[in-house]
Amino acid sequence: xxIRLIGLEIKKVFASRMTxxxxxxxxxxxxxxxxxxxxxxxxxxxxxxxxxVKITGFKAIEANKERMKPYEGPLTEERIEEVFRINxxxxxxxxxxxxxxxxxxxxxxxxxxWQVYQDDEGLPRPLSKIDDRDARNFYGQRDAAVAASIAAxxxxxxxxxxxxxxxxxxxxxxxxxVYGYANSDAADYVLLLNILxxxxxxxxxxxxxxxxxxxxxxxxxxxxxxxxxxxACVKIFSALILSTACFTVCMAIFLVIVNxxxxxxxxxxxIQFTYSVTVLAPLTxxxxxxxxxxxxxxxxxxxxxxxxxxxxxxxTAVVSMILALVFCLLPxxxxxxxxxxIIEWISCLLPAGGVGLTHSFLFELTGTTFLQAGDTxxxxxxxxxxxxxxxxxxxLILTVRFYCxxxx
Amino acid sequence: xxxxIKNLKKTxxxxxxxxxxxxxxxxGVWGLLGANGAGKTTLMRMVAGILTPTEGEILxxxxxxxxxxxxxxxxxxxxxxxxxxxxxxxxxxxxEYMAALKGLTRKDTARKIEELMEKLTLKEVRNKQIRKLSxxxxxxxxxxxxxxxxxxxxxxxxxxxxxxxxERIRFRNLLSEFAKDRIVVISTHIVPDxxxxxxxxxxxxxGAIIDIGTTEELVKMVKGKVWEVSLTQEKLGPYExxxxxxxxxxxxxxxxxxxxxxxIPVLPGSQSVPPRLEDLYLWLFSGKEEA
Numbered sequence: 001x002x003i004r005l006i007g008l009e010i011k012k013v014f015a016s017r018m019t020x021x022x023x024x025x026x027x028x029x030x031x032x033x034x035x036x037x038x039x040x041x042x043x044x045x046x047x048x049x050x051x052x053v054k055i056t057g058f059k060a061i062e063a064n065k066e067r068m069k070p071y072e073g074p075l076t077e078e079r080i081e082e083v084f085r086i087n088x089x090x091x092x093x094x095x096x097x098x099x100x101x102x103x104x105x106x107x108x109x110x111x112x113x114w115q116v117y118q119d120d121e122g123l124p125r126p127l128s129k130i131d132d133r134d135a136r137n138f139y140g141q142r143d144a145a146v147a148a149s150i151a152a153x154x155x156x157x158x159x160x161x162x163x164x165x166x167x168x169x170x171x172x173x174x175x176x177x178v179y180g181y182a183n184s185d186a187a188d189y190v191l192l193l194n195i196l197x198x199x200x201x202x203x204x205x206x207x208x209x210x211x212x213x214x215x216x217x218x219x220x221x222x223x224x225x226x227x228x229x230x231x232a233c234v235k236i237f238s239a240l241i242l243s244t245a246c247f248t249v250c251m252a253i254f255l256v257i258v259n260x261x262x263x264x265x266x267x268x269x270x271i272q273f274t275y276s277v278t279v280l281a282p283l284t285x286x287x288x289x290x291x292x293x294x295x296x297x298x299x300x301x302x303x304x305x306x307x308x309x310x311x312x313x314x315x316t317a318v319v320s321m322i323l324a325l326v327f328c329l330l331p332x333x334x335x336x337x338x339x340x341x342i343i344e345w346i347s348c349l350l351p352a353g354g355v356g357l358t359h360s361f362l363f364e365l366t367g368t369t370f371l372q373a374g375d376t377x378x379x380x381x382x383x384x385x386x387x388x389x390x391x392x393x394x395x396l397i398l399t400v401r402f403y404c405x406x407x408x
Numbered sequence: 409x410x411x412x413i414k415n416l417k418k419t420x421x422x423x424x425x426x427x428x429x430x431x432x433x434x435x436g437v438w439g440l441l442g443a444n445g446a447g448k449t450t451l452m453r454m455v456a457g458i459l460t461p462t463e464g465e466i467l468x469x470x471x472x473x474x475x476x477x478x479x480x481x482x483x484x485x486x487x488x489x490x491x492x493x494x495x496x497x498x499x500x501x502x503x504e505y506m507a508a509l510k511g512l513t514r515k516d517t518a519r520k521i522e523e524l525m526e527k528l529t530l531k532e533v534r535n536k537q538i539r540k541l542s543x544x545x546x547x548x549x550x551x552x553x554x555x556x557x558x559x560x561x562x563x564x565x566x567x568x569x570x571x572x573x574x575e576r577i578r579f580r581n582l583l584s585e586f587a588k589d590r591i592v593v594i595s596t597h598i599v600p601d602x603x604x605x606x607x608x609x610x611x612x613x614x615g616a617i618i619d620i621g622t623t624e625e626l627v628k629m630v631k632g633k634v635w636e637v638s639l640t641q642e643k644l645g646p647y648e649x650x651x652x653x654x655x656x657x658x659x660x661x662x663x664x665x666x667x668x669x670x671x672i673p674v675l676p677g678s679q680s681v682p683p684r685l686e687d688l689y690l691w692l693f694s695g696k697e698e699a
Contacts, residue, residue: 001511008508015494016494212492214492215493216489216491217493218492219453219458219486220488220550220553223457223458224510225481225510225557226508226511227481407458407460
């Protein structure tokens with residue numbers, strides 16, 4: 001009976017024009033966003049006539065793959081030394097000149113590797129001041145830079161420093177460099193798509209209960225044998241099935257397009273080539289992609305369950321939709337108007353904490369934020385995941401409870 | 409089969425909507441009459457289990473309906489005053505959805521929907537979106553959903569609003585047939601809807617029951633107080649504001665025939681006429697003072 005009811009509930013939701021529009025929009029967005037990532041991939045070079053040439057899109061990706069091919073694979077310290085040497089040429093002073101002019105295939109690598117070489121004041125050292133010995137000690141330099149930045153951020157918390165170093169120790173070395181996904185904006189777009197899907201599906205889920213309260217349809221429904229708890233569960237399952245289908249299809253379309261164009265093998269690249277070589281996460285680009293999508297999905301469902309709870313409490317569909325959008329944007333709003341431990345805790349604990357514009361699981365995964373509680377600290381991505389995983393069933397239980405207790 | 413309402417009360421912050429109602433409803437059609445704000449809808453919503461009473465209880469065959477839960481809802485049919493439907497849902501899909509909620513099997517669903525579509529003349533619109541139906545048609549869809557599970561208790565709040573006279577007559581006949589061995593409560597202020605089919609009428613005012621009885625018993629309250637008189641159109645004007653006028657109709661002579669309520673004949677030539685339930689309704693619920 002439950003399956004039949006869920007089928008009919010989904011049929012009812014699908015009968016609405018708004019549902020069709022929202023789902024079509026999500027589908028179009030996933031394709032457009034994948035193509036946008038590709039479109040904004042560029043390569044500029046100076047041709048034989050000395051003219052600046054800029055190519056974009058598929059051609060740029062193919063060209064970049066071709067010219068970066070020799071540098072792909074494990075980036076041993078010997079190879080790092082070689083990269084610096086190639087750029088330096090015969091004259092050590094040319095290094096910055098080559099870097100500034102751009103166009104050299106190793107520029108992309110240099111830009112990442114250079115970050116760990118800092119002077120005593122923590123400022124980046126000029127490329128000309130990095131000699132072979134420094135280049136050979138890249139990973140040692142990197143670990144020192146990580147430890148220094150954590151110590152500077154949490155000077156009074158040795159436990160956090162230890163935890164950060166312990167996470168960092170799991171980072172696989174040497175890094176693996178493969179041109180592709182890690183060098184594009186795709187990871188940011190995965191997040192953006194996740195946020196947009198949260199917003200669209202929140203709008204879809206917002207009227208699930210409140211619309212029936214508003215029209216009076218609920219009076220009839222709750223008088224039926226399977227009304228109340230069973231109906232609440234049916235509505236919840238239907239909302240989750242629709243949202244999951246939407247998320248899965250849209251995310252799959254996006255990832256298949258992006259991964260195919262940039263190359264599935266590019267997912268083996270170390271994540272440190274996407275954001276910063278000092279990123280703590282011991283993951284490849286593919287690992288980050290999987291984790292971002294998986295935790296993004298849990299956060300997405302947590303947000304949908306939160307919206308369903310709001311819907312079971314509000315009397316009109318418009319109010320629940322407005323509240324849905326407010327709570328979608330709340331973590332980003334909070335984190336952009338302030339900073340500090342409490343703000344971080346709130347931003348991470350909010351249901352949309354993992355999928356915000358300025359506060360998300362991806363940003364936290366590639367950052368070094370630890371949430372402090374007394375003497376101890378928790379790495380923020382863990383908090384986001386655990387909070388979302390706890391909130392998901394909690395909000396659903398509350399939704400059923402609120403729906404059954406509802407009286408107009 | 410008996411529905412007992414014991415000392416039922418519903419109070420909101422600043423208002424008592426239902427005030428200590430006691431009723432014993434047995435099989436048959438029951439008309440619940442009262443002006444707007446009398447507490448009819450609140451009472452019905454409590455009987456439907458949608459509202460929790462502030463005080464008192466409702467029992468079905470001696471068992472509190474709250475305890476019966478699903479079993480009570482299984483024998484219950486309800487059409488609220490505002491029939492909230494899904495505008496883009498097709499008639500048949502909506503009825504299938506409601507049948508599933510009422511626990512009907514697929515086989516029973518198909519049979520029952522066909523039967524009700526036939527009875528309520530909905531066959532031609534089965535594949536139409538509900539929003540594209542006329543108000544009367546939408547109301548019939550609402551009635552159909554209430555009857556899907558062959559309820560032992562059927563509560564209808566203003567069921568005939570939006571129906572044309574022909575549809576109302578058909579609906580009355582359908583209910584009369586349906587009400588055998590069942591409890592049907594119709595809340596309305598369209599008095600003729602219940603006048604001819606109600607086995608008993610409940611009169612409600614300001615949240616309380618003021619009287620219960622058959623149409624014949626109740627109309628005795630206004631016996632000798634209903635008058636008819638023929639007068640010119642010009643003479644009618646002054647009385648319109650002063651009398652409880654039930655109706656005025658034109659006569660072939662050019663005069664008008666006025667039916668009014670009063671303890672004594674107010675106009676010369678007034679004749680006492682047999683009272684109807686509508687006369688009683690107006691007597692009780694019209695705020696106008698007689699001259």
